[in-house]
Amino acid sequence: MTAGGLPMAVPVEGLPARVRIHEVGARDGLQNEKATVPTEVKAEFIRRLAAAGLTTIEATSFVHPRWVPQLADAEDLFPMVGDLPVDLPVLVPNERGLDRALALGARRVAVFASATESFAKANLNRTVDEALAMFEPVVSRAKAEGGHVRGYLSMCFGDPWEGPVPVPQVVRVCRALRDMGCDELSLGDTIGVATPGHVRALLTALDAEGIPVEALGVHFHDTYGQALANTLAALQHGVTTVDASAGGLGGCPYAKSATGNLATEDLVWMLRGLGIDTGVDLGLLTATSVWMAEQLGRPSPSRTVRALSHKEQ
Template sequence: MSAPRAVPLAGLPERVTVYEVGPRDGLQNEPLVLPVAVKAELVRRLVAASLSAVEVTSFVRPGLVPQLADAAELMAAVDPTTGVRHPVLVPNERGLERALAAGAQEVAIFASATESFAQRNLNRSVAESLLMIAPVVAGARESGLPVRGYLSMCFGDPWEGDVALGQVVDVAARLVELGCTELSLGDTIGVATPGHVVALLDALDAVGIGTERLAVHFHDTYGQALANTLAALQHGITTVDAAAGGLGGCPFAGSATGNLATEDLVWMLHGLGIDTGVDLDALVATSEWLAGHLGRPSPSRVVRALSRPDHPTVEAPSSTGSSETAAPAPDEPPAPTR
């Protein structure tokens, strides 16, 4: 069996956009730095699996995230595909300049709902980080680019504990005011549960931030990512972040494990009769191929269940090590995460 039986539930969306973050949010936490040719092949395979949004890389200071130090070179190696979004993350104005020069057509920025995480991840307070973000969003919008805003620590913080709903809503509203066209709500350490998810979505709706502008980004630290996703879908969310093979984590929050695996998400969505457009078999084959390059098995349950000796795989093109990267920009925060 390579696909679940489709048994719909009432009240769910007919179609969901799976927003793939593996090439950026997944690989940025890997100890192994993959060559540009392998990363470009990963993006190509994800697009071939019919994912409509594949976040490619991040234009952060190269020395802070060596796994993504080849951002400009990777962008040059990725073929633009009609109808497929290829967003890139930018931390500040210098990052935006580099992204625009590399031909980026969509960017993402990041913020924290808590002071502790803002200081550890951005070296700034929440208010100071929003001041840094403001010209980035303005510059991107003036260039005609949509801007996704990632909001970290929406459900809990390893240093502050519980995060008040109003605290999250306040920062989310500020990101909307700055001009973000989409907000991704991050459960950075994976502590959310379905009731908490619904409570936050209700609180955001109460201030005019509806589900049409929102995405959800769950980590599976306590095994709640799919349950939380279902609660979000029942509340009207139609964009869900995930990483192929369950890659990722949070280098500034030690308790966090990987992102929700794209294969696990797609299996559930297809089982609910929800259209994603994603070719699950091609996606599983891609994660098996990537696991070979990373030297470890995929943590995705669906990848493990569907992996078998006769499962098709394709060899990646041979490549050498990564090449030179752009010079570090001054006054950049540490590596972004969610």
């Protein structure tokens, strides 16, 4: 470690020069909290993340409050952060959610699909194809409004009900999301069972399907400690967008075996060590996660946050 608390940068041939971190803590992280986080705290969290250099911060979700009560304040929150000079994508499950988002000026939206029938039923109460049919008018309207659309795809590697997910099954849904107009796809390892060889196999199959690697992001959970290894495998394949959650917040409310997301600080530490630029100030980011952990009343699970904050947690 260097004197400034950062790893020595030793570049590795074949990796991208820059990675864009898609920060999901304010949405994917906080939606899993048992207690509702005050809107002002959420807004301050997003402002601090932006000040730390994150340029894509997923702000909230325009779902019905009955399903995700922790994000029922989307209409109040978004205007509080809408003037920040960063991208603030929001999740929209259907046309009603899109209407609410567009009315507030949101122009980057995301839909949330599943690679498996079991999770589509648990999360959306629909089959995979019924969910895709629901998303099609959402995507086309968002695009007609000049928006950018991300397609999340859950259970790309394993499903708690169905077990390992066949690669062709995932490719089929990716193809459908691209065909309906999604600009970007986020490949989700929702229960954290992926390993690097599986990651490579899926990315290779998507190459063969003609889906450009530039349109792909990866979203790994650290259930079995594989998130960073899987991220490195994706980087070696050419992926340059990585989802992560400040402080390692979040999981999945509809998949009980899902533990936290890859911590943004752990990701930045690895990328710094590889000489890959992110534009993120690790000190400010760590301080932000320490502050957020205090608001939540528990320590951050991020190893890097614990190491850099020098606190016993």
